[in-house]
Amino acid sequence: MSEVTAIDAGEPRPRKAFFRLPGAGQALNKGLVVMYLGLMVLLPIVAITSKAFENGISGFIDAVTAPQAVAALELTVICSLIVVVINAIMGTMIAWVLVRDKFPGQKIVNSVIDLPFALPTIVASLILLTIYGADSPLGIHLAFTKPAIVVALLFVTLPFVVRAVQPLLLSLDRDMEAAAESLGARKWLIFRRIIFPNLAPGIATGIALAFARALGEFGSLVLVSGNIPFQTEVASVYIRGQIEFDRLASASAVSVVLLAVSLALLFCVTLAQRWGLRHDR
């Protein structure tokens, strides 16, 4: 490194001299990144946390334990739990079908999986209302009920588990399965003892990401959930209501609860990924 600098110093190159100074580019880069993150992400989070505790700890606890807030948080957590359980099963199954099966149109199905990430949430809400609402062409009327919330959340979180499991399934060594089979292991035993343990880190990552997304989801629920307090009002819709009544401290308190749970989940994702790495070795 120092040798290179010495050569550089010996040959005068006036062009873009600033970037030639060793480390200057990196320092500039570091400053830019830290400033942007601080301004765009950290500042708003600090603002919301300080607002939540504006009236002290007791004010925070009062806001979070208000009956309507508790009902909303409970509903959000229960629906999100149901959603991740279904996602874990269906996501793994879809990943399996996409990797191990072969059928015409498979490539199209594979790219359609990402659609919920690309499609704006309000559009998801509108199309789900159209197909499962009062004028449902299938005769399934879910709008403004709890199942509608679950369906909307299943829609927006579909890709998480599929996309986390797919690469693991692709890189899975099929010799292990063949060996187990030749030793007389049944299909279910092979799945339970060989395939599942290898996919588990992916499933865990997918579940955690899907749960974090489901907890905070808003756009896809706006039109289908009906937003009835104590019945179909999820946490994000409750926060929206509090903002509209100008109860910003109360809105911030519930936000901080959501934030804390999501951060804990992201931490779990990091752990799950480390677990996956350890399994690789």
Next chain:
Amino acid sequence: MTGERLTRWGLRYFALAYLALLLIIPLGYMMIETFKDGIQPVLDSITEPDSIAALKLTLLTVVIAVPLNTIFGIACALLLVRSNMRGKSIINALIDMPFAISPIVVGLSLVLVYGQNGWFGQDLAAMGIQVIFSTPGIVLAVIFVSLPFVAREVVPVLQEVGDDQEKAAETLGSGPWNTFWRITLPAIRWGVSYGVVLTTARALGEFGAVSVVSGKISGQTETLPLYVQKQFETFQSVGAYTSSLILAVLALATLLAMNLMRRKENHE
């Protein structure tokens, strides 16, 4: 052997039926519903002034937010992979924050910082700058929610290509800026492209965060997703479906772009 085939078919069609019920049928039915009364009402609602204004505002936020987040994303990825500064794990955690935060919470936090009674609201108002209920607030909301994509796509690519070529360029006397343009950027271009596509898709469709900070003034601070909601709530279903269709087509274009890029990348 028949049992095995039965399991395979069972799995296949169960998974496909689930996808059909959840994704394909709803999306297909929306398209049918949009053109229920023919093409004319659809064309009329596209050319509605408020609809055009909403589309323009949406595109404006994309044009501002995407380049900023792209530059930041590349800079951030370089910092995370190529430097050994302290506090890297903090930056790493902060980048993922927008994925963990509810869009509504993003909107609320912007109101608390830049709103009328927020931290900087008064000072900004004194300078004649209105952030909340105006375009800057919408842009900030969109930047926040679409922040991680480029960095998250570029980090693994940077790790994979390694720094041998960069080191070689350096020993041959190339400066950091030159090395970046000639060596690093070409190596990570597909990662950057994916990131840009994902950022654009998210920026186009963001609803929750924008709905808190926009004020929803028709023709002025209404983005296309907000316009969809307003049209639906005022029982103008053709307008709602048409705008949704525009957004859905943009989403499908995103997927197509991703697929084409992936194919090209695999060819190289």
